[in-house]
Amino acid sequence: MAQLDPFRQFLDDLRNRFELDHVAYAGMNPISGATHGHMTYGADWTSHYLQNKYYEIDPTLLKARHSIAPVDWNRLERGAEFQTIFRAARDFGISDRGLTIPIHGPYGDVGGLSINRDCSEREWHLLISGIIGDLQSAAVYMHDMVIQADPLTRMLNTPSLSTREIEILQWTAAGKSQQDIGDILSISHRTVEVHLRSARQKLNALTTPQAIGRAINLGLIYPR
Amino acid sequence: MAQLDPFRQFLDDLRNRFELDHVAYAGMNPISGATHGHMTYGADWTSHYLQNKYYEIDPTLLKARHSIAPVDWNRLERGAEFQTIFRAARDFGISDRGLTIPIHGPYGDVGGLSINRDCSEREWHLLISGIIGDLQSAAVYMHDMVIQADPLTRMLNTPSLSTREIEILQWTAAGKSQQDIGDILSISHRTVEVHLRSARQKLNALTTPQAIGRAINLGLIYPR
DNA sequence: TATACTATTGGGGAAATCCCGTATCGCCGC
DNA sequence: GCGGCGATACGGGATTTCCCCAATAGTATA
Known part of the structure; x- marks a missing residue:
C-alpha cells in the first residue's frame, strides 16, 4: 500500500533527504469540506491522532490557517490544546521540535507541511535555515498534488x-x-x-x- | 528615495544575490482594493507599464491569481495580451525569459514575485532549479511584508x-x-x-x- | 429525428428578511 | 453620580426573498 501511494512516497523521500524524524501534510478545501492527511508517522500515532480528532484543535494547523510564513512550533501559544496534543505526541516518542509551512491556494484551500526532528536548538536552527527554501517548494508541490487529485475539488472547481x-x-x-x-x-x-x-x-x-x-x-x- | 524603500531594497538584494536582470513584485488585497507594486526595472519601463495599465492584462499576474505553483513565462498562452506586453518589454530591453511565483494569503490577498534574466535555455533551467526554493521563501516574505504594511489592510482587518x-x-x-x-x-x-x-x-x-x-x-x- | 436537458424568461403566494420602534445592562468619562 | 454609548434582547409591520408553478429556445444525445 504505502509504497504505492505517491503522496506517502513524496513525504518519505523528503524525510530521507533532509534526515528528518517525520514529515506530515494536512490540507483541506473549505468548499468540499474534504480534508486530506498524509504522514510518515507510524500507524499508532496516526490512528490516535485521527481518533481523537486532533486535527480539529491542532495548534499548528490553526496557526497555518491564518499565517503565510512558516511557523516554528516553539512559537505557538502554549494553550490547553497544545498541551493535550504535544503531551500525547511525546508518549508516542514524537518530539515537539518542529515547523509547519502554511500553503494557501487561490480558492480558499489551505494546507500545511510539517516536519520535526528531535535535536538540539542549535542543530535545529542550522537545519532549518539550510532547507527552508526546499521545504517551501515541497509544500507547494505537495499541496497542489493533493488538491488536484481530489475529485470533489475538481468537480467543485468547475x-x-x-x-x-x-x-x-x-x-x-x-x-x-x-x-x-x-x-x-x-x-x-x-x-x-x-x-x-x-x-x-x-x-x-x-x-x-x-x-x-x-x-x-x-x-x-x-x-x- | 529608492535606497530608503525597504521593499525596493529587498528586491535589489535579491537581484544581486542571484545575478538576475530584474525582480518585480505585484500584490493586491481584493477588499481594500489596494494594489502594490515594486520592481527593479528602470523608471522608463515602469511608467510605461503603469500608464498602459498592463497590470490589468498582464498574463503573468492573471495566471498567478489562479495558480499556486511557479509559472514559467514560456508556458504562458501566447494571447494578444501576451504579445502586447512582451513586445513592448523587448523594446525596453527586457527579456521574456522569466518566472512568476504566486503567493496566496489567508484573506484573499494575492501576490506574485517575478524574476527574469536574458540567457540561454540551459542556463535558465540551471539557475531556476538552484534557487527556486529561495525564491519561494523570498516571495512569501515579500508578500507578508507588503500586506502587513498596508494601513488599509490593517484597518479593515480589525x-x-x-x-x-x-x-x-x-x-x-x-x-x-x-x-x-x-x-x-x-x-x-x-x-x-x-x-x-x-x-x-x-x-x-x-x-x-x-x-x-x-x-x-x-x-x-x-x-x- | 426524437428526446432530454439546460438557459432564459415570468407569476402567485408563502416565508423570511428588513426597518421601525422599545428596553435593559454594563462601561467609560465628565 | 449621571448621561452617553454599545451590546444584547424583543415585537409590529412593510419589504424582499423564496418556493411552487409554467413557457420558450437552444443544444446535446441516443
Whole structure:
C-alpha cells in the first residue's frame, strides 16, 4: 500500500533527504469540506491522532490557517490544546521540535507541511535555515498534488454556472437587491430570483449568503 | 528615495544575490482594493507599464491569481495580451525569459514575485532549479511584508464586530436562517436580525450576502 | 429525428428578511 | 453620580426573498 501511494512516497523521500524524524501534510478545501492527511508517522500515532480528532484543535494547523510564513512550533501559544496534543505526541516518542509551512491556494484551500526532528536548538536552527527554501517548494508541490487529485475539488472547481448566474451572483455580492438587479439587467426580478436559485443549487448552498461565500472562495466572483 | 524603500531594497538584494536582470513584485488585497507594486526595472519601463495599465492584462499576474505553483513565462498562452506586453518589454530591453511565483494569503490577498534574466535555455533551467526554493521563501516574505504594511489592510482587518455578531455571521454563512440561528442560540429571531443588521452596518454592507462576502475576505468567518 | 436537458424568461403566494420602534445592562468619562 | 454609548434582547409591520408553478429556445444525445 504505502509504497504505492505517491503522496506517502513524496513525504518519505523528503524525510530521507533532509534526515528528518517525520514529515506530515494536512490540507483541506473549505468548499468540499474534504480534508486530506498524509504522514510518515507510524500507524499508532496516526490512528490516535485521527481518533481523537486532533486535527480539529491542532495548534499548528490553526496557526497555518491564518499565517503565510512558516511557523516554528516553539512559537505557538502554549494553550490547553497544545498541551493535550504535544503531551500525547511525546508518549508516542514524537518530539515537539518542529515547523509547519502554511500553503494557501487561490480558492480558499489551505494546507500545511510539517516536519520535526528531535535535536538540539542549535542543530535545529542550522537545519532549518539550510532547507527552508526546499521545504517551501515541497509544500507547494505537495499541496497542489493533493488538491488536484481530489475529485470533489475538481468537480467543485468547475461548477458550470451560466453567465447569467455568475453575473447575478456578482451583483448580489455587490449589495444589490433582486429588484435592483432586474432593473440593471432589464429583466423581471422574478427571473433574477430563478437564476439565483439555480446558482444556489449548483453551489449546493441553502441560502444566498452561503452561495455568495462559496462563489467567492471558488473564485467565481469577487467581494465588493 | 529608492535606497530608503525597504521593499525596493529587498528586491535589489535579491537581484544581486542571484545575478538576475530584474525582480518585480505585484500584490493586491481584493477588499481594500489596494494594489502594490515594486520592481527593479528602470523608471522608463515602469511608467510605461503603469500608464498602459498592463497590470490589468498582464498574463503573468492573471495566471498567478489562479495558480499556486511557479509559472514559467514560456508556458504562458501566447494571447494578444501576451504579445502586447512582451513586445513592448523587448523594446525596453527586457527579456521574456522569466518566472512568476504566486503567493496566496489567508484573506484573499494575492501576490506574485517575478524574476527574469536574458540567457540561454540551459542556463535558465540551471539557475531556476538552484534557487527556486529561495525564491519561494523570498516571495512569501515579500508578500507578508507588503500586506502587513498596508494601513488599509490593517484597518479593515480589525473591524470591531462583537462576539455575537461574528457568531451569527458565521451561522449565516453556513446557510442557516435567522429562525434557525435563533433556535441554536436560544434567542429570538428578531434579535438575530438586529445583530445581523449591526454587522452589516459595521462592514458597510447594504445586504447580508454582501456582508458575508466581506466578512469572509476579512477572515472574520469561514465559508461553509 | 426524437428526446432530454439546460438557459432564459415570468407569476402567485408563502416565508423570511428588513426597518421601525422599545428596553435593559454594563462601561467609560465628565 | 449621571448621561452617553454599545451590546444584547424583543415585537409590529412593510419589504424582499423564496418556493411552487409554467413557457420558450437552444443544444446535446441516443
